[in-house]
Amino acid sequence: MNTIVKHAPAGPVAVVTGGAVRVGRGIALGLAEAGFDVAVNYHRSESEAREVSARIEAVGRRALPIRADVSRSGEIDGLLEKVRSRFGRMDLLVNNASLFQQSPFMEIQEEEWDRVMDVNVKGPFLMVQKAADLLADSGGSVVNVVDLSAFRPWREFPHHSVSKAALLHLTRVMARALAPRVRVNAVAPGSVLLPDDYTEEQKERARGRTALGELGAPEDVLRTILFLERSSFITGEVITVDGGQTLEG
Secondary structure (H helix, E strand, C coil): CCCCCCCCCCCCEEEECCCCCHHHHHHHHHHHHCCCEEEEEECCCHHHHHHHHHHHHHCCCCEEEEECCCCCHHHHHHHHHHHHHHCCCCCEEEECCCCCCCCCHHHCCHHHHHHHHHHHHHHHHHHHHHHHHHHHHCCCEEEEECCHHHCCCCCCCHHHHHHHHHHHHHHHHHHHHHCCCCEEEEEEECCCCCCCCCCHHHHHHHHHCCCCCCCCCHHHHHHHHHHHHHCCCCCCCEEEECCCHHHHC
């Protein structure tokens, strides 16, 4: 016997790039729990995106998995056309898609540098530029996901670190450019979802780097995104969600 899922009346619409896995998955599912219909963007994680979408629909919200490489202008056009066709609006854009690649500075190849910058910086730039009118029509907002490397030079992740610092500054540039119709903010998570292969010793070291002596969770990032989405007098700001890690030096 098939289960019939009854959807609530159409609600606000969120688009989450990189919304199929890890922190993006938690954001997409949490936004659905908060009453959003969600477009789940993915690049290679199709099965995960469909699983997330099924879970969103199971709580009575509408979901739409959309494959697109956010570094490519034409694919973003296709993504936004699907959002317009299915939902007719966009109230929140979460630019979460990111490449996290480790390479010593002297070993980074030009192609690798370009690819990280394309996804981590050009992607959010293009997404916001192309979605600006749709967001403005709904009085919507943007939250860009950076991380602590936006403030600190990570020696083993130099191109990632530079890209997140650039995205943080881009957040402020976009906030000024799109005001007053669209607000643009950022969230900078710390240790909220460690790699699956971390040992207990590595996890304990990560806990020890925070002032609170504990690790966070994707839900902590979600709550901050919801706060920024609901706070109509905040734009051009970044909130660090790291348990006080940046206080520890």
